[in-house]
Amino acid sequence: QVQLVQSGAEVKKPGSSVKVSCKASGDTFRNNAISWVRQVPGQGLEWMGKIIPHIQVANYAQKFQGRVTITADKSTLTAYMELSSLTSEDTAVYYCARERDYFDYWGQGTLVTVSS
Amino acid sequence: DIQMTQSPSTLSVSVGDRVTISCRASENIISWLAWYQQTPGKAPQALIYKTSNLQSGVPSRFSGSGSGTEFTLTISSVQPEDFATYYCQQYSLTPWTFGQGTKVEIK
Numbered sequence: 391q392v393q394l395v396q397s398g399a400e401v402k403k404p405g406s407s408v409k410v411s412c413k414a415s416g417d418t419f420r421n422n423a424i425s426w427v428r429q430v431p432g433q434g435l436e437w438m439g440k441i442i443p444h445i446q447v448a449n450y451a452q453k454f455q456g457r458v459t460i461t462a463d464k465s466t467l468t469a470y471m472e473l474s475s476l477t478s479e480d481t482a483v484y485y486c487a488r489e490r491d492y493f494d495y496w497g498q499g500t501l502v503t504v505s506s
Numbered sequence: 507d508i509q510m511t512q513s514p515s516t517l518s519v520s521v522g523d524r525v526t527i528s529c530r531a532s533e534n535i536i537s538w539l540a541w542y543q544q545t546p547g548k549a550p551q552a553l554i555y556k557t558s559n560l561q562s563g564v565p566s567r568f569s570g571s572g573s574g575t576e577f578t579l580t581i582s583s584v585q586p587e588d589f590a591t592y593y594c595q596q597y598s599l600t601p602w603t604f605g606q607g608t609k610v611e612i613k
Contacts, residue, residue, distance in 0.1 A: 425602070434604055434605070434606045434607050435550065435595070435607075437602040437603065437604070449600060452601065485550075491540075491555065491556070492552060492555040492595065493540070494561065495552075496550055498549055
């Protein structure tokens with residue numbers, strides 16, 4: 391059974407960074423990518439980037455290039471998304487999802503609130 | 507980036523109604539389209555992939571069709587648990603992009 395369990399909610403100051411984790415079960419890391427998708431409250435879904443853990447290759451959306459870093463630790467089956475230079479516009483729920491072309495399994499989401 | 511446009515933004519329907527949601531891509535995505543359902547406070551769940559393939563465990567009242575730039579999600583007879591927001595997503599070319607969502611609400 392595939393499960394993606396994310397870390398808990400965060401409150402951050404503007405200008406700081408946040409790192410969200412996503413622990414996978416089973417063979418999720420094998421031959422799959424892990425993507426990160428965010429959702430600003432009351433709005434739609436936005437893909438940020440992904441990593442292919444078994445070859446350690448990451449790919450980012452242009453919008454977040456330079457500000458987001460996605461990594462994966464194969465030994466603990468955990469993926470990470472770090473977003474820097476936070477502003478209030480980064481207040482959102484951040485989801486990890488297994489990518490098999492489309493997103494077939496999702497984590498429960500992590501609310502990141504950016505506030506002074 | 508490929509733009510995905512859904513219509514309508516909101517649908518007010520009754521239990522048992524047939525529902526059709528449209529999704530248009532700004533360029534040809536062949537059949538690389540998925541649909542997701544999201545209820546408030548929950549993560550999206552995959553319904554359909556590659557335009558018309560039902561995700562495991564999804565009821566057969568859901569179906570998808572289309573190709574190229576025009577796609578449709580149909581719910582043959584809406585049930586109470588189907589009141590939610592639906593998103594289309596293209597996975598033809600990165601960055602993967604989503605439609606803005608269609609909220610199906612109770613009339």
